Amino acid sequence: MGALVAALSREGRDAVSKVAKMMETLQHRGNEAYGVAIRDYVRTGSSLREAASGLESPVAVGHVLSRVLREDRPQPVQHGTVKLVFEGRFYQLQEEGSVEVALKKFEGKPLEGAELILKGLEGAYAFAAIVGDSLVLGRDPLGLIPLYYGEGRGFYAAASERKALWAVGVKDVKSFPPGYVAYFSAGGYSLKPVRVLTKPKRRRVPLEEAVKTIKGLLAEAVRKRTYGLRRVALAFSGGLDSSVLAALLKSEGVKVQLVTVGFDGEEEVRSAVDAAETLGLPIHVKKVPEADVEEVLPRVLWLVEEPSPLAVSIGVSFYWVAEAASKAGLRILFAGQGSDELFGGYHRYLDVYRSLGDEGVWDVLYRDVKSSYERNFERDEKVCSFHHVELRLPFADWNLVKFALSLPTSLKISSPHDPLRKKVLRKVAEEIGLPPEIYGRRKRAIQYATGIDKVLRRIAKRRRRKTLRGLIEDYWGRIVWENPEPP
Template sequence: MQGADETTVREAIASGDPLPGTGGFAGVVDDSLARDVLGRYPLFVESDAQSGPLPRSAWSADPTDLDDPDPFPAGHVRDEGGTREVWTLPNPDPFADRETAVDAVRDAVERSVDAVDTDGLAIAFSGGVDSALLAARLDAPLYVAGFPDSHDVEAARSAADLLDRDLRVVELTHEAIERAVPEIAAATGRTNAMAVQIALPLYLTAERVAADGFDRLALGQGADELFGGYAKVAKAPNDPRVDADTVRGAQREVLATLPDQLTRDVLALRAAGVEPVTPLLHDRVVSAALRLDDAMLVDGETRKWALRRAARDSLPEAVATRDKKAAQYGSLAARELDRLARQAGYKRRMDDHVTRYVESLVE
């Protein structure tokens, strides 16, 4: 069982508690296959596996171990009775007031971050509020990946200065991208442009971290989904990218994408030689985030309002309030992968030209 002890998982199955105080889990307990409600650990089964208990050869945390792997669904258990959904995210009433909400978020975040063991740990640091919370409270080296003129490198340097921390820069190059793309595809089983673009800065950061002697990488993953960090969430119901008619509804909609996203990221990071550490995805943080109403998630133009307010005890105001770009854009990995595709003859007029380029590198 990855991520949690068997007793905790066994009790969560019996009670149906979707947030039993863990950072996620996946694996076997009492001959039953189980994966937590947010899919924080990857798990796969053979697509043609028969009903009933699975032999050890028919499931794995690594899809390359299997002949034809299918993701095991988050929130589900498979036992002799078949595969069934045991956990769904709760829908609690919002906090009564904003002060209570901020206090609860602060307590959950600080307890979760402070509990991280720093032995062998490095931190993926972009200069935004999510990774800065880790940097401010954990004694571990900071790493940022990007091309020399990228937003992430500049933002990470300025935030590191404000926190009085040293920063190690992983300078991306076209050669590194061309080498890493087929390795990412092999590890994740994905060649679509967006998946590879997102994984590139993570993978190349993790490679450097591993080469420097660290085997664990702390990331601020989950904060955007939990706390209203996406523009499409902030603009609900007027953004066609979400179906929800409230910000809180859009929050839950994007949370449903986490199992797929986290599977990609965990597999890429493990292939590069490190184990991800994601304290902002701990159950206690998830529980607090699910009790935020629309205005606690997005207040006017301020996304992640409650998290930013809670972060003020740990961070300078300029860091707590800073906006940042998604890693694939902030690092310029997406732009430069597109440039390489066009240089290789895959022009933008072609349908999905970057994916076609990625597939050519894999071939």
């Protein structure tokens, strides 16, 4: 794990200097090894200077490394004329490392290698490769690993975070579309859809059959993501999603450390502790002084890279969960992100139901799942990577997502007034042995459950800002444009 960067000059000029600048900007994601590749050469080293010094080329890729698992190694890697940088993980049950598996796809027909990765391999990943004089990019079909790209004066560039592209003068930064590959050359670039999420046909499935299938798919999603692991952390609220994952992780024989964040007196902290006791799993409670929120706020905003009160509120909670996992020596963090969009967990879906009916909810759920990479996954991965923690999301499993999206609304939301929602997932929870006080618990959004939202609003008031958005935008201007270094 770590970060990838890439650049290609449209004018035949040097791209290595831009790659080096982007790597320097992303050292918070990894600094255990550095690597740069140009068309005919790969160099790795223990410092950025060692990796990049003296190299010149109109096309280059780079990588900074954070070792999460033993298989993680310095990059770029090469096979023939192909130079590859890869971020993420494949979840097939295999002995080889993900980077080696990806590189093999380029053997024989290098220009088709990127498409073969997307067509045949399950996981969370993004990659960049030099193939001849071209630069090739790709991203997993759900967009679980961040990848951004854009055009500067006479060059194209790509990186794991927006701030790297801003650092080299790319202003119009785009999120790379999930399930696509892109081919860049001096003459331009093209995007090609390979494996993208499309709206499925609606199934007519009895509740019992849906419960059985989802239970099996979710168990398999957890199994694939725990292969070879002995200890993991789980972001835990004591609610439906995290409790289902806790039970499934425990059944796989993995040692699970539950982690929850909150303030003294918050009911959700007590509920999480009670649920952990019911599950028979250890829990670490991170109680946060209010002053710490104000201190960490600029850093979280710098990490999530958007002046959104919602993104920052959730990002602050996730920041401390990832920090607690890292300090406990746990480099893999599981979380329940993706479940609410799949199974209709948010209260706002009731408003959609009342105004647009069953069909309207079905459409909105699909759109929310399809856009989750920009709304949720990128934010959470960037916050976790700051703490050198790898995020794994079983609810964002390709096979589970495709099946769950095909289910009728009635298996998720019983009526426009359903106070619980997630009907089919609650039945799964009951089937795997969770008690009614867990599978019958009402949903609360993380920013409200942890109390972060209330604290942020109090900070805004103290700072004499009328709204939380006003406070966030104040910080945004200073952090991102005036002082782009980590706060």
